Amino acid sequence: LTTDHKRGCTYRFADESFDAYESIFDLYVPLESARKICFHPRIVRFLELLFECRPTAMQQLLFQRSNGHHPHQDTAYVCIERPMQLAATWVALEDVVAGRGELTYYEGSHRLPHMRFADGSKRFADGIDDEPTTRQLLLERCAERGCTKRDFLAEAGDVFLWAADLVHGSNPRTRPEAETR
Numbered sequence: 001l002t003t004d005h006k007r008g009c010t011y012r013f014a015d016e017s018f019d020a021y022e023s024i025f026d027l028y029v030p031l032e033s034a035r036k037i038c039f040h041p042r043i044v045r046f047l048e049l050l051f052e053c054r055p056t057a058m059q060q061l062l063f064q065r066s067n068g069h070h071p072h073q074d075t076a077y078v079c080i081e082r083p084m085q086l087a088a089t090w091v092a093l094e095d096v097v098a099g100r101g102e103l104t105y106y107e108g109s110h111r112l113p114h115m116r117f118a119d120g121s122k123r124f125a126d127g128i129d130d131e132p133t134t135r136q137l138l139l140e141r142c143a144e145r146g147c148t149k150r151d152f153l154a155e156a157g158d159v160f161l162w163a164a165d166l167v168h169g170s171n172p173r174t175r176p177e178a179e180t181r
Helices: 032-038 041-051 131-144
Strands: 002-004 009-012 087-091 103-106 149-151 159-163 168-170
Touching: 041 087, 041 159
Parallel strands: none
Antiparallel strands: 002 009, 087 159, 103 149, 103 168
16 A cells, blocks of 8 residues: 555555656565564553553554655544654665755644634645645644744664644655655
8 A cells, every 4th residue: 555645645556657756655564674663662661651552563664765745733633533642753774965845844743722723623624625735824823923934964873752733744855756764
């Protein structure tokens, strides 16, 4: 299963037209190597201490190349019953080079007032909620609260762990398209 942003869809089953800019979902299910990363003892222990329970893995994505995510909060798109009990981890499998669509985030943005959508929830609804307006509002709130934009130029093995509402995305690519993230 892969993302399918270029066709305007959330995901699709991979086939011979697989696009290396799309992300692969949940490799921890079939691959032991992905499980070793996802369930690394230090990551699991940190999350156990944070949430006072054993974490559940869900929606693991392998980014081969940046797919240009705009700034967003995961609670708008990762739909779970209790959205504030979500934490995300990002593990660098190689050194990150500026200009390849590196991860960017807004420091302290997880403390912004909750973003509510048309139905009153924290969940974005395609066709009902307006993504450009939401993105602009998030960036305005970040500016008002002094949330500084930071880039994460990780080295292989570095882990970035963030709270559910941290505003984050990908910087635009400025280096050759063939280069991995």
